Amino acid sequence: MEERQQKLLKEIVESYIKTVKPVGSKSLCEKLKCSSATIRNEMATLEEMGLLEKNHISSGRIPSEKGYRYYVENLMKPKELTGEDVLKLQTIFSNRDLQLSDAINQCVEIISEITNYTSIVLGKKSHQNTLQQVSIIPLKEDKIVALVCTDQGMVQNRQFTLPAHVRMEEIVKTSEIINKMLIGTPIDEVSTRLEYDIKPIISKRIEQYESVYHIFMEAFQNFATNMQENIHFSGKHKLIEKPEYDNVEEIRKITSKFEDEDLIKKIEEKKGSKGINIYIGEENEFDPNVTVIKTTYHYHGEEGTIAIIGPKRMEYDRVVGLLSYINENLNDEK
Amino acid sequence: MEERQQKLLKEIVESYIKTVKPVGSKSLCEKLKCSSATIRNEMATLEEMGLLEKNHISSGRIPSEKGYRYYVENLMKPKELTGEDVLKLQTIFSNRDLQLSDAINQCVEIISEITNYTSIVLGKKSHQNTLQQVSIIPLKEDKIVALVCTDQGMVQNRQFTLPAHVRMEEIVKTSEIINKMLIGTPIDEVSTRLEYDIKPIISKRIEQYESVYHIFMEAFQNFATNMQENIHFSGKHKLIEKPEYDNVEEIRKITSKFEDEDLIKKIEEKKGSKGINIYIGEENEFDPNVTVIKTTYHYHGEEGTIAIIGPKRMEYDRVVGLLSYINENLNDEK
DNA sequence: CCTAGCACCTATTTTATGCAAGTGCTAAAT
DNA sequence: ATTTAGCACTTGCATAAAATAGGTGCTAGG
Numbered sequence: 105m106e107e108r109q110q111k112l113l114k115e116i117v118e119s120y121i122k123t124v125k126p127v128g129s130k131s132l133c134e135k136l137k138c139s140s141a142t143i144r145n146e147m148a149t150l151e152e153m154g155l156l157e158k159n160h161i162s163s164g165r166i167p168s169e170k171g172y173r174y175y176v177e178n179l180m181k182p183k184e185l186t187g188e189d190v191l192k193l194q195t196i197f198s199n200r201d202l203q204l205s206d207a208i209n210q211c212v213e214i215i216s217e218i219t220n221y222t223s224i225v226l227g228k229k230s231h232q233n234t235l236q237q238v239s240i241i242p243l244k245e246d247k248i249v250a251l252v253c254t255d256q257g258m259v260q261n262r263q264f265t266l267p268a269h270v271r272m273e274e275i276v277k278t279s280e281i282i283n284k285m286l287i288g289t290p291i292d293e294v295s296t297r298l299e300y301d302i303k304p305i306i307s308k309r310i311e312q313y314e315s316v317y318h319i320f321m322e323a324f325q326n327f328a329t330n331m332q333e334n335i336h337f338s339g340k341h342k343l344i345e346k347p348e349y350d351n352v353e354e355i356r357k358i359t360s361k362f363e364d365e366d367l368i369k370k371i372e373e374k375k376g377s378k379g380i381n382i383y384i385g386e387e388n389e390f391d392p393n394v395t396v397i398k399t400t401y402h403y404h405g406e407e408g409t410i411a412i413i414g415p416k417r418m419e420y421d422r423v424v425g426l427l428s429y430i431n432e433n434l435n436d437e438k
Numbered sequence: 439m440e441e442r443q444q445k446l447l448k449e450i451v452e453s454y455i456k457t458v459k460p461v462g463s464k465s466l467c468e469k470l471k472c473s474s475a476t477i478r479n480e481m482a483t484l485e486e487m488g489l490l491e492k493n494h495i496s497s498g499r500i501p502s503e504k505g506y507r508y509y510v511e512n513l514m515k516p517k518e519l520t521g522e523d524v525l526k527l528q529t530i531f532s533n534r535d536l537q538l539s540d541a542i543n544q545c546v547e548i549i550s551e552i553t554n555y556t557s558i559v560l561g562k563k564s565h566q567n568t569l570q571q572v573s574i575i576p577l578k579e580d581k582i583v584a585l586v587c588t589d590q591g592m593v594q595n596r597q598f599t600l601p602a603h604v605r606m607e608e609i610v611k612t613s614e615i616i617n618k619m620l621i622g623t624p625i626d627e628v629s630t631r632l633e634y635d636i637k638p639i640i641s642k643r644i645e646q647y648e649s650v651y652h653i654f655m656e657a658f659q660n661f662a663t664n665m666q667e668n669i670h671f672s673g674k675h676k677l678i679e680k681p682e683y684d685n686v687e688e689i690r691k692i693t694s695k696f697e698d699e700d701l702i703k704k705i706e707e708k709k710g711s712k713g714i715n716i717y718i719g720e721e722n723e724f725d726p727n728v729t730v731i732k733t734t735y736h737y738h739g740e741e742g743t744i745a746i747i748g749p750k751r752m753e754y755d756r757v758v759g760l761l762s763y764i765n766e767n768l769n770d771e772k
Numbered sequence: 773c774c775t776a777g778c779a780c781c782t783a784t785t786t787t788a789t790g791c792a793a794g795t796g797c798t799a800a801a802t
Numbered sequence: 803a804t805t806t807a808g809c810a811c812t813t814g815c816a817t818a819a820a821a822t823a824g825g826t827g828c829t830a831g832g
Contacts, residue, residue, distance in 0.1 A: 128825055139775050144826065162781045162826045203597050237575050241587045249591045253575045257583045259595040263537055341693045355689050359675045462794050473806050478795065496795045496812045 105153075112136060112146050113155055114179040117167045121417045124347050126164030169385040172395070172416060176382055182425040189218050189426070197433060203257065204406050209336045211430070212410060216339030219423055221414035222362075226335045227372035228408040230258055230327075233291045238279045238320070242272055250279075250323040254291055256405040260327040267315045274310045278320065281305060294324050334408075335368055343394070346415050354393070361391055371396055372409045380427050385416050395420075399427045401434035439487075446470060446480050447489055448513040451501045455751045458681050460498030503719040506729070506750060510716055516759040523552050523760070531767060537591065538740050543670045545764070546744060550673030553757055555748035556696075560669045561706035564592055564661075566739040567625045572654070574613045576606055584613075584657040588625055590739040594661040601649045608644045612654065615639060628658050668742075669702055677728070680749050688727070695725055705730055706743045714761050719750050729754075733761045735768035 115135055119127045129140040129147060136143060147165055150156045155171035158164075167175065185193075196202070196210050208225050216223040233254035241249045246266040253259045266272070282302060289297055298320060306313045340362050344355045361367055370389045374381075380399050388396040395418045398411035410430065412423055449469055453461045463474040463481060470477060481499055484490045489505035492498075501509065519527075530536070530544050542559050550557040567588035575583045580600040587593045600606070616636060623631055632654060640647045674696050678689045695701055704723045708715075714733050722730040729752045732745035744764060746757055 126825090130825080140825095141775050141777095141827095142773085145774090148827080158826090160782050162824080163783075164825065203595075236577060239573060239575075239585075241571050241573075241591075243570060243589055243591050247591060249587055249593060251573075251585065251587075251593065253583055253585075253595075255577055257575075257577050257581060257595075257597040259583060259585065259593070261537075261587075261591075261593040263591040339697070341690065341697055344693060345690055350686055352684060352686060352689065355686065356675065356679055359678060359693065363673075363675055460794090464794080474794090475796095475806055475808095476804085479805090482796080492795085494813050496793075497814075498794065 108136065109146055109150060110179060112143065113150060113167070113171060113175060116147075116156065116165060117171060117175045117179070117417075120166050121419055124417065126159055126166050128164035131164075167417075169387070169416065172384045172420075176384070176420050176424075180421050180424070182428055183421040184425055185429050189214075190429070192218070193429070193433070204404050205258070205334070208401070208406075208408065208410070208434075211434075212336055213338045215410070215412065215426065215430075216342060219412060219414070219419070219426060220339075220342050221412050221418065221423070222337070222339045222343040223410065223412045224335065224337050224368065224371070225408055225410050226368060228331055228334045228406055230254060230256070230291055230331045230406055232402070232405040232407070233258055234405075235282075235286050235289045235291055235294055237287070238282050238323075240275050240279045248272070248275060250319065252291075252323055252327050254405070255288075258331070258406070260323075260330050262323050262326045264319050264322075267312070270312045270315050274312070274316055275319065278302070278306050278310065278316050282320065291324075292328065295321060295328075298324065333365075335365060337362065343413055343415070348393070348415050348417075358391060358394075371398065371411050379431060380424055382420070382424070397423050397427060399431040401431070403434045403436055442470065443480055443484060444513060446477065447484060447501070447505060447509060450481075450490065450499060451505060451509045451513070451751075454500050455753055458751065460493055460500050462498035465498075501751075503721070503750065506718045506754075507721075510718070510754050510758075514755050514758070516762060517755040518759055519763050523548075524763070526552070527763070527767070538738050539592075539668070542735070542740075542742065542744070545768075546670055547672045549744070549746065549760065549764075550676060553746060553748070553753070553760060554673075554676050555746050555752065555757070556671070556673045556677040557744065557746045558669065558671050558702065558705070559742055559744050560702060562665055562668045562740055562742040564588060564590070564625055564665045564740055566736070566741070567592055568739075569616075569620050569623045569625055569628055571621070572613045572616050572657075574609050582606070582609060584653065586625075586657055586661050588739070589622075592665075592740075594657075594664050596657050596660045598653050598656075601646070604646045604649050608646070608650055609653065612636070612640050612644065612650050616654065625658075626662065629655060629662075632658065667699075669699060671696065677747055677749070682727070682749050682751075692725060692728075705732065705745050713765060714758055716754070716758070731757050731761060733765040735765070737768045737770055 112132065115132055116127050129143040132143050133140055147156060151158070151165065155168055155174055156165040157168045159166065192214050193211065196207050196214065199207065205228060212223045212225045233256050236255045237253045239251040241251065243249060247263060248266060249261050249263050251259060251261045285301060286294060286297055303317050306316060310316055343349070344358060349355050349358070367390060374383070374389065380397065383396045385395065386392050388394070390396055390413070393416065394413050395416045396411055396413055397418070398409055400409050401407060410427070412427065446466065449466055450461050463477040466477050467474055481490060485492070485499065489502055489508055490499040491502045493500065526548050527545065530541050530548065533541065539562060546557045546559045567590050570589045571587045573585040575585065577583060581597060582600060583595050583597050585593060585595045619635060620628060620631055637651050640650060644650055677683070678692060683689050683692070701724060708717070708723065714731060717730045719729065720726045722728065724730055724747070727750065728747050729750045730745055730747055731752070732743055734743050735741060744761070746761065
């Protein structure tokens with residue numbers, strides 16, 4: 105592609121991102137140092153290539169999805185974060201006493217605030233966590249709380265009512281056995297080890313071992329579930345405040361989608377490459393009118409996805425810059 | 439107020455709730471067994487009383503806020519729940535192993551589903567909980583997790599990095615002292631007791647007692663904070679799908695409000711009477727175009743508010759019926 | 773290869789018009 | 803003293819017609 109065409113495309117994309125108005129040939133004369141007629145010719149060829157679109161036969165051009173993609177891959181320069189923004193993020197990252205999950209959640213709030221788009225963190229998993237301790241706390245009546253804590257300090261708890269004939273001591277004894285044998289086991293292998301290592305042992309010593317086994321089994325499964333179901337949004341309203349959302353139906357549609365957890369999870373499931381992934385319009389499965397930019401973090405035993413949702417005319421340079429920074433700072437080097 | 443006027447108001451309110459269309463005099467002839475002219479006369483007097491309004495000089499009447507209030511207080515009969523709905527709610531209430539908070543959250547989902555309005559649970563507090571156990575779990579390096587568990591099985595945890603010169607044994611010893619002395623203390627008194635009972639003791643035995651004291655202090659404050667900040671929404675989209683939300687600005691406004699936690703909390707703070715409280719339009723501080731109906735629950739040591747947000751033409755009879763049921767079933771008798 | 777000029781499109785805004793729904797008032801009926 | 807019928811009048815809404823603005827494509831000349 106010729107250089108002037110590239111420059112033209114770049115100008116059109118950036119102008120449209122800024123103004124949301126189809127861009128006409130006249131407005132670019134100065135920047136490209138040629139007449140509107142010349143620009144119209146070039147525009148026509150860019151349109152033939154599928155990089156530009158017209159709303160109606162005679163209004164300015166807007167970038168097509170293919171146009172955005174070309175822009176993202178060839179023309180855009182990620183923007184460096186401002187010192188101010190870096191500072192905001194660093195204060196979160198460096199707060200060592202903040203539970204990691206909370207830190208990430210706060211991080212997403214900041215992202216939404218500085219980008220002005222909707223952002224999500226989701227799919228938190230903890231499979232690099234290992235078991236640190238199981239605790240049983242007896243309550244009154246036949247109730248207990250079972251706690252699971254990992255080496256990274258994640259804690260989940262679940263309440264149980266003891267089945268008839270199961271005595272407290274048996275539960276406690278089992279928890280001690282688990283603590284003796286399974287500490288250091290990756291958290292997502294615990295269920296398996298529980299079945300193959302622990303069950304045979306307690307079956308010899310405990311009468312109602314099936315019930316006891318089930319309690320611990322559920323406690324660990326609860327851990328896995330709670331970890332994965334976590335979806336944290338920030339700035340839902342930012343998206344619908346963009347001027348492209350100028351009709352009621354469209355807003356309702358997107359608002360419903362925000363509440364559809366299964367759909368949100370699709371954002372996470374879509375496998376991309378390392379680093380930053382960009383899904384423009386039809387490329388993403390969430391909504392054909394938005395762009396999703398996401399990255400993953402693997403940090404202190406927790407992993408998850410951070411995604412930003414904005415209109416297709418997203419400020420790619422700023423968002424990519426920001427997510428790159430986060431991606432670099434939130435990944436343990438191997 | 440004359441009986442016929444009451445009946446007229448009732449019909450108008452109920453018709454408007456159903457159809458969202460201003461109701462004209464003709465449409466009510468049959469129900470009231472008189473001519474449209476008579477009805478027009480009565481309407482005029484109801485309007486003078488401030489119970490009805492007109493959009494423009496000549497379109498049917500709609501109820502004013504005062505009209506809704508009169509309806510709610512004098513004309514409406516709360517609707518009994520259907521057996522089906524009762525069943526749905528009972529399955530939640532009767533699941534004894536569900537953490538109460540989770541049960542309430544699920545409850546709110548159901549409420550939103552069966553009413554088709556937005557619902558919230560908020561302001562969960564735990565001041566009837568008493569301390570059951572404090573646990574310290576050491577992690578690698580100088581990190582620890584401090585756990586607080588109440589007699590009702592609520593658990594909160596917080597991670598700390600030990601300050602220099604503070605040894606693990608000192609923390610553990612302190613936690614033992616707390617467990618010996620403070621078990622059974624109402625959870626919101628623990629901070630005070632920590633200062634007046636525990637601090638003097640450890641100051642004699644532990645060198646860096648100020649640091650140790652601070653860790654536990656923070657752990658308990660963390661408990662209080664986490665308990666109170668909890669806001670759980672369900673069905674945000676239900677409200678904006680109502681036909682009165684037919685313009686973009688209005689939808690954006692309400693969506694922003696949904697994300698404003700301080701504003702949401704005002705719903706809880708507004709003190710009302712026991713039982714069900716109804717705030718119509720200007721009467722609530724959330725948004726003058728909606729009605730908020732709320733009730734509180736005090737159940738197994740947890741208390742909080744459940745609120746339903748809908749348009750002013752809310753189906754008061756159904757919602758009040760539902761919330762009454764919940765109010766009855768979710769309050770320990772004194 | 774670039775540019776000026778002009779005919780031509782199409783969306784948007786403005787203006788005009790007719791129609792539907794409902795009211796208020798007056799006068800007659802009960 | 804109420805209730806009702808009749809009618810003039812008001813307003814909103816929908817539809818159509820006209821004017822406007824922004825921009826294009828093409829042609830011809832530099």
